[in-house]
Amino acid sequence: MLRFLPWRFIIRFAARRYGVMDPISWLARLRAFARPSEVQEPIELLRAGIVFHARGLVNVKAIQHNLDWVWPFWVERQFKPGDPSFVPRAFSFSHINLTHRNWTAVGLPEIPIYPIVDPRGLVTPLHDGWSVDFWIVTKDGARLLPSKLEESEVRQILHLEPGLRVETIAEKSGLRIRSEATMVMDGTTPTVEIHVDASSDRNGWLIAAVRPYNPEGIQFIDSIRVSGPGDGLEINKKTTVRFSEAPAGLRMAHYEEGDVHSDLASSEETTSITCDAGMATAAALFPISAGGEKHLRVSIPLTEEMEVRNLKLPESATSPWSEAILPTARLSIAEPKIQFLYDAAVRTLLLLSADELVPGPNTYRRFWFRDACL
Template sequence: MLRRWLPWRFLVKRAARAHGIVDPLAILARLRRFTQPSEVQEPIELLRAGIVFHARGLINTKAIQHNLDWVWPYWVERQFNPDDPSFIPRAFSFTHVNLTHRNWTAAGHPDLPLYPLVDPRGLVTPLHDGWSIDLWLLSSKGGLLLPSKLEEVSQKLVFSPNLAVKTDSSANGMKISTNVTLETSDEAPYAKINASCHCAEGGWLVVSIRPYNPEGVQFIEKIFCDEDSRRLIVNGKTPVEFDRIPEKTIFSDYDSGDVVNQLGYSDSKGVTCNVGMVTAAALFPFQKGEKGSLEIRVPLKEDLPEKTFVRTTAAYRTSPESWK
């Protein structure tokens, strides 16, 4: 009833004219003249998806463009680099979105509607449209291996004993290997990352929590260490679990910049950020001549419909057989 009585068209036109903006109703009318008569006009699903897509693009514009000294996902490192074939000029772009490297891979399970993602450089996004986990290598001499900045890595699907995405990144005598799978337990399914690294002079395997995914920025407002220091709690609810205690953990908010520039700082226990751009790093040492290794788990229960896991837990526990 309210929709009928209020002069919506007049109000929209008046507001647009007052701000010097083209009349959106006139634009829509022009667009419809290109189409054939139909019972429906613009599908609301496409409009909704487009709004979400470009809303994130607006956030990317503010977050990425002014902070190119951060470590960003692979698509940003390529698409924002004028020397790269994937470069897209941005001067007149209203939003900045991933248009060039939309080829991430899901590590899934036939019986579960869960899809932890792995991007072309091994960045892992455990939860749907969530934040990500990146793995770096810091040598004892100060060298830093950042997979998202490498020209080439090796990545492949492994099908035995379970589906896994395996990524090998190497440069300057340093190497990181990750194996990402979706596993199950009696409590909940979880994304598992088995990581290994090697560097002749020794160093640290760095696990970094990143406020983005292959689509762009995804806010992290706070991260804290759990009491036993073997877990990082992201946004107060999602744990990132390690199989051992890190030597130190470092946290940074937006004003302090990316944690990649603070790896030499002293140990801290957490941080909050009202911008939503918290970054964190947990450092795990390995000795000269040794191979470092680490297992990381992220429970995925919050992404799963409540009754799904309870109803068919027994089926999930035979994971390899489900692929046959």
Template sequence: MSLNNFLWKLFMSRVARKHGFVDPMVLFSRLVRFSQPSEVAAPTELLRATAVLHARGLVNSQAIQHNLDWVWPYWVNRQFDPRDDAFVPRAFSLTHINLTHRTWTALGLPDSPETPLVDPRGLVTPFWDGWSIDGWIMRKSDVVVPSHKKTVEQKLDIHEQGYAVITKIKDENTELCINSRLLKSEQQKEMCYTCYQLKGQGSLVISVRPYNPEGISFIESIDVLEGQAALLINNEHKIFFDRQWSKCLLSNYKNGDVVHRLDEDGGLKHVKCPVGLATAAVVFLNPTQEELEVNVTVPLKSDKQKKSCIVRDSSNKSSWTKALEKTPILKIPDQKFQHLYDVAVRTLFIHTAEDVFAGPFVYKRFWFRDAAFILNALLSLGMFDRVENRIQQFPARQKISGYFLSQEGEWDSNGEVLWLLERYSRLSHRRLEDEVYESALKGAQWIIKKRLRDNLNKPHSGLMPAGFSAEHFGPNDYYYWDNFWSMAGLSSASYLAEKAGDNKSADRFLSQSQQLKSCVEKSLQIVANRLERLAIPASPYRRLDSAAVGSLAAGYPLQLDSQKNTRLIDTVNYLMDHCLVEGGFFHDMSHSGINPYLTLHMAQVLLMLNDPRYLDLMTAIARFSTDTGVWAEAMHPRTKGGCMGDCQHVWAAAEWVMMIHHCFIREEGEKLVLCSGIPEEWIKDEKMISLGPVRTRHGKLALDIILSQDTIEICYTARWHTQKPEMEVRFTDDRLKNKKINLVEV
């Protein structure tokens, strides 16, 4: 320990004791005893993100619970209601955080990094982590607020309008339809556009709110712009209305929520709020009770000189049509599965426009882990140029040591990058750029240097060091997840070096991969003796628990062992027997919810093992999707809302795409397995189902499948990179195994 660190810790301890606080150094020393000794106790980035989350939660605790007569977002109305399943007692909770309905949907375009949000009740948040816009129905006796409604209709329209979130609120004889999209102006600038349509009795209120689906987002000033039907928020961003309002009302925290002032005449042109809870209500009276439509546009790039806003209504649909024209087309009779696939493909595009983001809001940042899974799905879709552009950004994120750094103290990222580069090389049949290849070599060397000595005479001998896992497997430990990825990464580096003609490096990397595999095998044998079964726990020092799901990486996606691997079978059986809630994988560590993408990892392993339970897991995860067809990182088992992480979780979308692809076409070593995930229900009506063209390591392949009496006709079109691979039709559904198969190339 350096002298500076020693003096700093001594100072912290003395100050804490002087004021009667727990000594933070003593507390920290106790906490780290739960972990294996490691270089990094916890990633700084994670601590920073957690601090931001709880800082907002602290503000929420001061703003919400003693102002429950305000209009708050949907999650607050559910989570603060003692009669609701979502109720969370606040007692000793220092911060108040959305733990029950983290289920928002992003608006987006395939070529734009902007991701405005829409919550389950139509609340629109134009800017990242910003304020929001809400629509209400005002009648003589009351105000109908969407966030107070237990049920509404919400859907993601991806056909008629390109990509739009549509929310309908019905109350007695009145209906409010909120249609939100991301559009572009004539100058190609992004605009958050929302159309409010009111039918029936009442008037329309459009309110500016100082919060978003996470909680408070400060509004310190609101100005009515002279000569314009527009508002200026925080002296920075404008909201344009396509018609003049009947009246505009402003309020601040001292005077209360503007919802309580709707019967006033208005006229105030400016409001300031030092607390940061200014509100506005723009009222459109509707005395004739005819259909009323108001279009609201928010330019996402600040321009104080702009006095009007014209959007190209066709820009959304045309952008999506062009982006999707070369992607595989899925046609199956299960409309739920079909919609989830179509939405998942669009989710991948929205979050990879300029970088690879794991989500539109809380996770709008880059991690190599998420990027590997997301870009792998894009490769399967054939989006090689898009993936290549993202891969070319990797070397700039690599440390001089060769470490592909996402979060300090995690050791899986190098393996994931190398595995992805091999996938890119095989599927695209392109060579890596020199800079990317040199980066890959450095990444492989880093893994070799990072491994522990193999003569430690410990269960972790020769493995990767103990590290923190953002997959929430628990305290720092020697996770098999890290080792499986490192093993695969070295093997991938060997392949890349061989392709580049560097046989010396290829042999070295392959040898190192085999050495790591040998160390892992020895470790697993020690664990098997201790546990008296073959299932793989999260680390050599753990018992079996939900974190064992990470060890399935050896099967999916890495295919490190044969499909008859008994360890893999015992691991997935343990998880199926002990870790399912409502049919989905419930992760006890941190998530404390049903995790869609890890459930689908289990489904992939079951599909590899020809186990029909894969379909049960797919069906369960489909049930947990939101009305718009997306998932949070983890889903609440009772509210069915998100309880962890970001929503429109992109890794989850990537896994749904890969799961559907593998139901039709799956790589198994050098062989292609066809139709293993096709259930009888999809073809029993003798209607054709199809998927394609899907990209594989052998080339692209499309399938048309139809049941004709007792014969299953499988027609395929293919364009192989080199020679035609071995193909096997292998149905998992017992009802289809005895059918006659006719496999025909078209």
């Protein structure tokens, strides 16, 4: 019955009613530029574009009016006048990451789950999910926020042995954070594991912060609460961020209160919070003594992604990287950089072909045959 409805008339009437362009006329104009084809508009591309720019519209509201928050690296650069990555936004329909679309996946062979790490060490454990960041805040107000640092103050290294690990070192003015993100098997559960070493020349805190965004933009966090014996945070009632020790303090905030980063000095303890806007933030505080070091291990089971995607891991999923690369072709060359590029490419191919072959770990999770034919 629905096919007999006058869809063209309804769409055109709605467009005129709201004062926007007639999409049917514009599609007809677009078709005039193309050769005759069986497929006029690739539906999967239209669908992906809608999702992409829907995120961009949320970014417009959430980021543009809250530039005092701590944002991911691409926002700190792309929204900063005077930076080479600055993009004027006055006439932009949506605000999307156009300048720093570089992130690195960690994972295991035969497991099609790809946690990613951005150029400043921001870890996004779930596909298109929220993230975990690490800061240092001292008692005299000094702060080490990796996403705001210059290129010379951050180093990032991809380690291939014994498995894929991304090491990020951020250092400035006597404050230093070294984090190493990888994926391991905890029994039968894929788990993101982050080892963090922090040092400071002043008394302060290492902060493990839960952030409602990823390298593409906003990703909603509706609720956060303390889990178990107090050594973890449960995000959206689904996934737990587990610490190797209970934090000395917890701070949480919802959107109307602003970023939790602005309220770290408060002595008020919070054990749970909800946010109607989906912008809840949390910070777990671990003390650092002047001249000392603090080690923290963070574990995030990826059970939620396995359930959402209904993944059944094969028995070979427990195989280490050393076994996975045995059947591959070997290259031995004197130039270490070329050797590294080849070895990294082999692991990338194995990682991204665990299930369906995909061209990337995050945005490009689809593969189109016509792309391969171009």
